[in-house]
Amino acid sequence: MMKNQPLVSVITPFLNAEKFIQEAIESVLAQSYENWELLLVDDGSTDKSSALAQQYASLYPHKIYYFEHEAHQNRGKSTSRNLGISKAQGEYIALLDADDVYLPQKLEHQVAILSSQPETGMVYGPTQHWHSWTGKQEDYQRDNIRPLGVQPNTLFYPPSLLTQYLNIDGIVPCTCGLLARKKVIEAVGGYDDTIQHMFEDQVLLAKICLHAPVFVDGNCWDRYRQHPDSSCSQAMQAGEYHYSKPNRPHQFYLNWLEKYITAQGVKDAELWKGLHKASFPYRHPVLYFLSRVQKKLKQIARKRLPGSIHRFVGTRLLRDKYIPPTGDVDFGSLRRVTPMSYVFGYDRGQPVDRYYIENFLTLYQDDIRGRVLEIGDDGYTRQFGGDRLTQSDVLHVTKGNPKATIIGDLTVGDNIPSNSFDCFILTHTIQLIYDVRAALATVHRILKPGGVALVTVPGISHIGDYQWADYWCWSFTALSVQKLFEEFFPKENIEIETHGNVLVATAFLYGLATEELKREELDYRDRNYQVTITIRAVKPQTP
Template identity: 35%
Template sequence: METARHGSPLVSVIIPCYNHGAFLPDALESVRRQDYPNLEIIVVDDGSTDNTRTVAENSPKVQYIYQTNKGLSAARNAGIRHSKGQYLLFLDADDWLLPGAIKTNANYLQQYTDLAFVSGAHEKVYVANGRILDEKTTVSASHYEHLLQGNYIGMHATVLYDRRIFDQFLFDESLPNCEDYDLYLKIARHHPVLHHTEKIAAYRLHNSNMSGNIPGMLQGVLKILDRQKPHLKTDTEKNALKKGRRNWKNYYCQALLEQLKTGTNKSKAATTIIWHRPELLFKHLVTRRKTMLKTFVKRNAPDFSLRWLHKMGLSKNHVPAVGQVAFGDFSRTTPFSKCFGYDRGGPVDRYYIENFLALESENIKGRTLEIGDNAYTMAFGKTRVTKSEILHVNDKNPQATIIGDISHAPQIADNSFDCIILTQTLHLIYDFDAAMQTCHRILKPGGTLLLTVPGITPIDQGEWKETWYWSFTDKAVQKLTTKTFPEGKAKISSFGNVFAATAFLYGMGLPEVPRHKLDHHDPHYQVIITLKAQKALS
């Protein structure tokens, strides 16, 4: 096996390509941008008739291999035969790797040398509408049983294999699809594997994806599972396979049902659903009749009855006619509360803030700094916190352990904290850039900043009214984070909708607001923006 002088094993990135020359440059560029020092890139042209050869041969440091069209499995096996790496990664030509992907997975294989492969999370990129969806599944043990229940890996490029496994297994060239899932099951049945939730790759969904043939994919995946039946040793494994068959039927038949609703491939979709999940088709037909009735009611019923249906949850998209809006208790120019709803059970925005901290609670640990008090540190950090520090701008707070301004705090040493909780504070600091720079400076490498800022909000009428300078959007926080945490990892989210924003502006208390209305997210009405930023390890 080849190893660089600095000790990094050679990683072979094998890119099978069949008429995806238009996508290939993105895939190649994503490999070249990896921070892993010892790579070889192999493009296997599976009989393409487009410009695949030209793109590959004009790309630096790419080994180009041509074969007559034999299918994806054969192309991957050809890549294995021509590769020299100790670790192998298979990247489809229409997908790409995310920054740090190879280094992340290679570190796992170097740390746990008995692993046959390691896999991670990915993101789905929907080309038609530009939507990006994170795909993360936590699996820490019993990988074979979990794979029997479904392909939790989801995307092949997130997998990095140890080469030795291909002395025992190769991709099955008789399979028209699902050959990667077949390989995962074979390997996990005999060897230890590992899965993590760090994002490794992006899966591009477009019209020419193989996975777009839903009936074919369902037939293929059920065949793969049936191959495992002779190898099942325990009742747990047998039950896992039965559950897997149900899961795959549900998954693909639901997708076919969406095709029926849009009028796409109606005959083939209906036939497949009838064969595997006939009750879904029956429910669809019943629902369709109900929908037709609702449409008739909406077109012919008077406005007061439509408003009643909306309140009952039976007409979710009802919009009153011009001049027919019923303002009710909102028909006023003053809020119900002038203190954010504290006098009515607590502020609406705290729902989003505390949900965010609960979700990220595992990062509240070690030496933790919070502004003003340490209520959130104690509530969400619990025993993970070894030392809780409180920063306050002056000495009026007897709980404070550090006195100072977060935007200029030279008295706090560099690399001091494992976690900083900075909730609803940045808008009170005129030089918020400097405050973020301080947070980055005083965090330890790998430490986490958990920050929330207001978007749509009333302005405080009490203590903070003279220093309430800003409101934010997720785009503003993204720009700020890129500048102040340039090498770290960041996750930015926004929460709220028009109802939540209105309730918050009027000062309604959290107990007065139905939770399901708060949980609906509309990025055009951002009440709270959250940031999880991690300082780079080096």
């Protein structure tokens, strides 16, 4: 079995770690994955940890290896890890500090991920902050999983993860949480020997995140021991390792990062924006101090001022940027568990989604020409087609609609003629069709070469009155629509837009009408709140 398993080199640097190193080593010996080697790198220890490491190396001569610097020097964590990397024989590199431990399936699980994803350079997951190693009952309650801060079970391409690390405090993975390809670590030059004490792990992570895709796993396979003698604990006690307060090691790392990404020619705007934001306290200390004072004053005001006064002042000065304190939001007439309207706001005026649908058809009214097909009736065809029409057809799924010229089901559609329509207006219909792919295949088939499908679908929506409850199958996102339409239309022939924002979404869910919102509110777009999605898809002129 081991012949088919890639070798993993686990690198453990240590300095005076006699209290914990045996437990770290034993956690590697307990791995369910068998094809590993453990490289113990002594960084000049003066306690019994050197002898313990040498003892394990003699007990497992073909699995565990002991290394030290020339003359038993103390060279630092980065240099020690680089020594281990240079001696490693494995295809994959795992890192384990001498006071941390792996859970038994750590290597098996992460090797499986990298083996199944050849383009992925590194994988990591969340790490347990381990307090309960003491055995004290109160410490068991303190154990917690370090938050990932990003979407789990996702592959991130350069430089998106590094940007996230700069924007969100405390989400950089622990050293023991990762597994990387050795060739990737070598390609980026490993650790930087000029940074030995703090943020040395982030230097390597930054290099990898700029060089290769990284898979973030949702599973925890390692424990990061919390104890006062660790280098991180001591640095935090000394004020050297705190994201929310400026400190020299952090500044030194950010300066290194700026030089590195400049030398690498990285132009990504979001990455540079995140770097400038993180560097702000160091480059503009006075402004940073004033911003902290302002924040403190706001906190005091929130506690001292009555809620009504706080809301009044905040909304007048900051408008939509004002965020009321917790418990101080005024819901007003929206504090209700039933909507104003169950029929999308038809009983109050124009439904919000119709505003977006009709704006969309107005924008592309020149496409509504020649022979046009519409679902249910030809209202939009006549309204927007005008004298460009040569024939108007109406498709209905069952008999009985006097306006219908074609009776047919889009999921079958055998009686709908192929290559026949210059335009197909399909507004807010496919959410009622379970087999969406079959329906879109029919849409593509019945269009003439060069024909246009003008389609709208709901994103954030309520189902409406009860007649739709037995038919409504789907709501969509821009991404799901993109993937669906690309199965039938060339990517370059598809135009997708999203419409809506948090206010519009809320109003629509309550059943409010277009007339109850301002135009600038309706037209403001936030892709996080997709109320209506519009699609223009063109069938190629030639197959």
